[in-house]
Amino acid sequence: MTAGLRERASRVLLANWQGQSTVPAADLYPHQWSWDSAFIAVGLRHVSPRRAQRELESLFGAQWPDGRVPHIVFDRATPAGAYFPGADFWRSAAVTGVRHPATSGLVQPPVHAIAAWETFRADPELARRRGFLARLYPRLVAWHRYLTGRRALGTGGLVSIVHPWESGMDNSPAWDGPLSRVEPLPAGSFRRADLAHAVAGERPTDTDYGRYVRLAADYRDHGYADGPAIPAFAVQDPLTNALLAAAEAALADIAAEVGADPAPHHAELKRLREAMVEWLFDEGDGLLHARDVHTGQSLRAGSVAGLVPLVVPGLPVADALVRTAVGDRFRIGETGLPPSYDRTDALFDTSRYWRGPAWFNIGWLLWRGLRLHGATGVADTVRAALVRAAARAGFREYLDPLTGHGRGARDFSWSAAVTLDLLD
Ligand code: 9WN
Numbered sequence: 240m241t242a243g244l245r246e247r248a249s250r251v252l253l254a255n256w257q258g259q260s261t262v263p264a265a266d267l268y269p270h271q272w273s274w275d276s277a278f279i280a281v282g283l284r285h286v287s288p289r290r291a292q293r294e295l296e297s298l299f300g301a302q303w304p305d306g307r308v309p310h311i312v313f314d315r316a317t318p319a320g321a322y323f324p325g326a327d328f329w330r331s332a333a334v335t336g337v338r339h340p341a342t343s344g345l346v347q348p349p350v351h352a353i354a355a356w357e358t359f360r361a362d363p364e365l366a367r368r369r370g371f372l373a374r375l376y377p378r379l380v381a382w383h384r385y386l387t388g389r390r391a392l393g394t395g396g397l398v399s400i401v402h403p404w405e406s407g408m409d410n411s412p413a414w415d416g417p418l419s420r421v422e423p424l425p426a427g428s429f430r431r432a433d434l435a436h437a438v439a440g441e442r443p444t445d446t447d448y449g450r451y452v453r454l455a456a457d458y459r460d461h462g463y464a465d466g467p468a469i470p471a472f473a474v475q476d477p478l479t480n481a482l483l484a485a486a487e488a489a490l491a492d493i494a495a496e497v498g499a500d501p502a503p504h505h506a507e508l509k510r511l512r513e514a515m516v517e518w519l520f521d522e523g524d525g526l527l528h529a530r531d532v533h534t535g536q537s538l539r540a541g542s543v544a545g546l547v548p549l550v551v552p553g554l555p556v557a558d559a560l561v562r563t564a565v566g567d568r569f570r571i572g573e574t575g576l577p578p579s580y581d582r583t584d585a586l587f588d589t590s591r592y593w594r595g596p597a598w599f600n601i602g603w604l605l606w607r608g609l610r611l612h613g614a615t616g617v618a619d620t621v622r623a624a625l626v627r628a629a630a631r632a633g634f635r636e637y638l639d640p641l642t643g644h645g646r647g648a649r650d651f652s653w654s655a656a657v658t659l660d661l662l663d
Contacts, residue, residue, distance in 0.1 A: 244630050245662050249286045251634050251655035252279065256290065257314060259297040264636065264648035266436040269321045271312040273298060273347040274407050275653050277354035278600045282656020284361035285663055291358040292371045295351065299378045301340050303331075306385030307463075308351065309342035310404060323432040324455060334463055344463040345455065346400075348407050348479050349386060350604075352379045352486035356493055376497050379490055386483060387507070389465040393532035395518040396510065397475040398483060401465075402454050406476050406544070408579065408593040409451070410443040412586040413540035414474070417531050421471050423449025424456075441590050441646050469532060477519050477527035478544035482604075484511035485550040512551055519545075520556050525563035541568055541581020543601055549608025557612040564605065565617060572617045575624025577605050578640035589639045596637035596646055599625060603657035622661050629658040 255261045260271040261279045268275075276298045284291035301312040313326040326341035334344065355375050359366045366372060392399040400406055403414045426445040429452050433442055443451070454472050461468070484507075491504035519527040521537065526545035529538045546569070549560050565572035568581040576597040580587050588594040602625045609618035628643045634654035636647030 241626075241662055244626070245659060248282065248629070248634065248655040248659045248662075251650045252283055252286055252652060252659075254650065255652045260294050260312070261652050262314075263653065264651050267433060267636075267648045269317045270314050271298060271301075273308055273310045273312075274350050274600075277350040278603070278653035279656045280354040280358050281603075282653075282659040284358045285659045288358065288362035288365055289369075291361065292366065292369060295355055295358060295375065296371075298351070299375060299382075301342050302378055302382065303335050303342075303344075303385075305389065306381035307344075307346050307389075308349075308382050310345045310347040311343040313341045315339060315341075320430075321432060323430060324452065328455070329459060343455075344459060345402050345405050346386070347405060348482045349382065349486050350482045351382065352489040352493060353482070355379065356489040359493070359496065372493050373497050376490075376493050376499060379486075379493065383483065383487065383490065383507070386479075392466070392469055392473050393475055393530065394535070395475070395514045397480050397514050397518060397530075399473045399532050400476050400479055401458060401470040401473050403447075403451060403472065404455070406474075406478065408478070408542065408544060410447050410591070411540070411542050411544065411593045412580055412584070413529055413538050413542040413544065414472075415540075415586075416538055417472050417474060417533070418447075418450050421450040421453055424453045425449065428452075437647065441596075442592060473532035474538065475519065475530040475532065476544060477515065477529060478547045480511055480515050480519070481527075481548035481551050484508050484515065484548075485552070487511065488552050508552065512554060515548060515551070516554070516556055520559075522556075522559070525559040525566070527560075541584045541587075543569065543577050543579045543605075546577070547601070547604055547608070549612060550604050551608075552611060554612070557608075561609065561612060561614045561617065564609070564614075571605065572620055574640065575602075575620040575622075576628065576638060576640045576643060577602055577621065579637075582640065589641055590646055592637070592647075595640060597628075597640040598637050599629075599634075599651075599654040599657045603660065606661065626658060626661055629654065634658065 263275045280291040280294045329343045331342045332338045386398045390398045403409045487504045487508040491501035494501040579593045580595045606618050606621045632645030635645030636651040
């Protein structure tokens with residue numbers, strides 16, 4: 240089974256490869272996405288280390304002068320209406336001065352340094368010969384500096400995201416509260432392209448989209464400036480901050496490899512780790528919660544994002560998170576499939592996108608985090624469940640967390656990529 244699965248996963252990555260980068264899924268997502276590319280590189284390194292390097296290089300080739308790595312890099316050859324909002328909506332050239340590639344102006348969770356380090360480790364000789372890390376290191380540093388400098392909007396020095404798309408977990412119930420303050424654009428004022436390829440009941444609603452488009456248009460119309468005004472949606476997200484902290488640990492390894500000083504990265508890891516625990520951890524609940532920058536309030540919700548800080552080395556509250564992961568709300572020790580939302584909560588929905596379904600990338604992050612903190616038995620359960628689900632359901636975008644049935648797009652790149660890594 241394993242040999243066949245490896246073969247099938249490789250075929251998905253080869254089919255979705257566009258020459259310089261990989262699309263998340265052929266019809267639904269026909270461009271390059273930022274955090275997808277990082278997970279894809281982690282899997283692609285087992286198929287072709289050179290392609291894995293190019294995947295990250297092409298993404299960072301679209302980095303903005305201010306250091307931000309855009310969440311979508313648009314493929315020129317793809318018809319304009321294939322994805323909404325497309326390049327003509329974002330108008331990135333007006334800010335960057337660069338017409339090609341056109342990009343969005345939002346970001347996604349900073350998992351890239353982790354992917355770069357793993358990609359390097361797959362073939363250090365090739366990487367050194369190509370100057371892979373030497374070229375990428377300053378770009379990764381600029382990316383992290385953008386986040387910690389320009390996006391430190393609230394108190395405590397944590398990074399803020401300014402759009403649900405930036406969380407990577409677009410319609411998580413955690414965002415319902417802050418989003419309710421945003422007046423949605425009428426559904427008729429834009430045309431969704433996703434519903435041509437996906438089941439409406441498994442996607443965000445039209446009202447969600449009305450709010451997403453309103454927020455994105457406002458950010459664009461302010462020139463993608465991060466201040467002085469704080470956007471209507473601004474939250475300190477545990478997943479984003481945890482991945483940044485873990486990415487700083489990876490950056491320390493990368494710095495040592497390229498002859499730079501790792502010390503600032505260790506210091507940054509420590510700073511972010513302390514701030515996360517101080518501002519986002521809820522001891523009573525055993526989870527980290529996002530914080531609303533406008534109100535300073537904790538957005539108490541049962542999002543799996545609150546378990547992702549397990550990826551942070553030296554996290555002092557790791558034991559509490561492991562207990563929550565195996566407790567009633569997530570039951571990861573039994574099922575191995577981490578639901579994206581608390582399964583005991585009234586808002587839990589087994590089919591709707593980030594409101595309950597299990598996702599391969601989150602499972603992969605938790606697998607790493609659980610191993611990092613010595614919960615190897617639970618980590619093994621997660622690994623086995625994801626591999627079994629991929630074998631049974633194929634490389635679907637997400638899974639019903641109770642049955643393992645596949646949902647969303649088929650031949651989804653990061654599902655294939657992390658399966659390859661789990662099989663290694
Ligand atoms: C908006 C590509 C992306 C993922 C996100 C996922 C989804 C986009 C969409 O697809 O978001 O960025 O159109 O729904 O939520 O995590 O990166 O796979």
